[in-house]
Amino acid sequence: xxxxxxxxAFWRGYIDCAPFVxxxxxxxxxxxxxxxxxxxxxxxxxxxxxxxxxxAAQFTALALLQDNAPVFIALLTSLAVNxxxxxxxxxxxxxxxxxxxxxRALMAYLMVDQxxxxxxxxxxxxxxxxxxxxxxxxxxxxxxxxxFWYGFSFVGAYVGQAIPAxxxxxxxxxxxxxxxxxxxxxxxxxxxxALVSGVSILLFSWVPWNLGxxxxxxxxxxxxxxxxxxxxxxxxxxxx
Numbered sequence: 001x002x003x004x005x006x007x008x009a010f011w012r013g014y015i016d017c018a019p020f021v022x023x024x025x026x027x028x029x030x031x032x033x034x035x036x037x038x039x040x041x042x043x044x045x046x047x048x049x050x051x052x053x054x055x056a057a058q059f060t061a062l063a064l065l066q067d068n069a070p071v072f073i074a075l076l077t078s079l080a081v082n083x084x085x086x087x088x089x090x091x092x093x094x095x096x097x098x099x100x101x102x103x104r105a106l107m108a109y110l111m112v113d114q115x116x117x118x119x120x121x122x123x124x125x126x127x128x129x130x131x132x133x134x135x136x137x138x139x140x141x142x143x144x145x146x147x148f149w150y151g152f153s154f155v156g157a158y159v160g161q162a163i164p165a166x167x168x169x170x171x172x173x174x175x176x177x178x179x180x181x182x183x184x185x186x187x188x189x190x191x192x193x194a195l196v197s198g199v200s201i202l203l204f205s206w207v208p209w210n211l212g213x214x215x216x217x218x219x220x221x222x223x224x225x226x227x228x229x230x231x232x233x234x235x236x237x238x239x240x
Contacts, residue, residue: 009133013115013140016122020114021148028149031058032156038062045157049150053112057082060213069209080214088116095123095134107138112149115141188231193224 004012028049035045035058052058057078064074088111096107118141123134185191197220204212 004129004133006132006136009129009136010140010143013118013122013137014144015140016118017115017141017144020118020145024114024145024148025152027055028152029156031055032153032158034059034062035153036157038066040157042154042157046150046154049153053109053146053149054078054082054085055112055149064209067209073209073211077209077211077213080217083217084113085111088113088120091120092116092123092138095119095129096131096138098131099135103135107142110139110142110146112142112145115145187228189224189228192227193220196220196223 031049032045035048036042040048040062048058048061060081061074061078064077065071085108089108092107097104099107115138119138122137123129129137185194197216200216200219201212204215206212207215
């Protein structure tokens with residue numbers, strides 16, 4: 001990997017992210033359909049897709065607006081859902097934080113769950129990867145996912161009602177996040193956080209306007225952090 005050129009790294013990232021296209025296509029089409037059903041026209045749907053480019057947050061905002069939740073609540077909840085991007089960014093800083101500001105700004109805009117999962121896994125497995133190759137690899141991953149997200153959001157919004165309900169495109173949403181989360185669960189704190197988040201979202205499903213998501217996310221982060229802290233203290237005592 002030390003001799004990997006930027007060009008080769010770009011195409012390697014492009015290829016490594018290719019399997020996620022099978023999930024992104026129905027996922028983005030579903031958003032287009034749901035957005036039109038929620039009352040957005042084609043221009044509004046595509047504006048949201050291009051400006052936000054965050055599937056989970058977009059679905060959350062639509063659901064809340066359909067429930068007549070205040071716009072402030074819709075924005076706040078969507079922001080909470082998207083806070084994971086801040087954690088993604090922190091995880092990527094050691095690898096691509098050397099890029100100049102304009103490049104990092106573009107990276108931040110293009111960041112999606114699937115590409116992040118592939119990138120961070122590759123970076124950790126190949127710590128000797130050249131800095132320029134890491135940046136190129138990142139863009140290779142993003143440049144595959146984003147055009148499909150834009151394109152099939154448009155398809156879903158354009159054909160809308162022509163897609164039979166029997167196709168059940170909503171299967172893509174849970175599959176997408178299971179595929180992303182599974183490979184990243186590598187330690188006890190990860191498993192604890194995942195378990196707490198799953199249980200909490202069920203326990204707090206009654207909270208209005210989907211605010212149970214914020215409660216579950218907070219509890220999951222606290223439990224994961226406390227578990228890691230406990231394990232470190234126990235390891236330190238054993239070492240002493």
